Amino acid sequence: MTVQIMCSNCGHRSKKFAFDRFNFDRPPEKIVEAGWNSFGDAFYCRKCCDTWEDRNGKDRPLWGKAHTRERVYQVMIGGILDWLEYQEKGEWPM
């Protein structure tokens, strides 16, 4: 399977990362290494993280690496669940 995330500010997409059960940790690690961060459910690319304070002020910091990794895992798991549902029903969930 692959996972790709999108910046909630500019729409920039991350690289697509392949993963399987043997390297499940790789995509979250690579995405954090590439400078992505998050705020709640939303992801932000490196460029938009650099300008985050200008747009949001100092009292609303981004949620950091641990949260961003966790959010990437959630996206990966969502993809797996969609795939399982597809296997079961034969139609891709919208």
Ligand SMILES: [Zn+2]
């Ligand atoms: Zn961006």
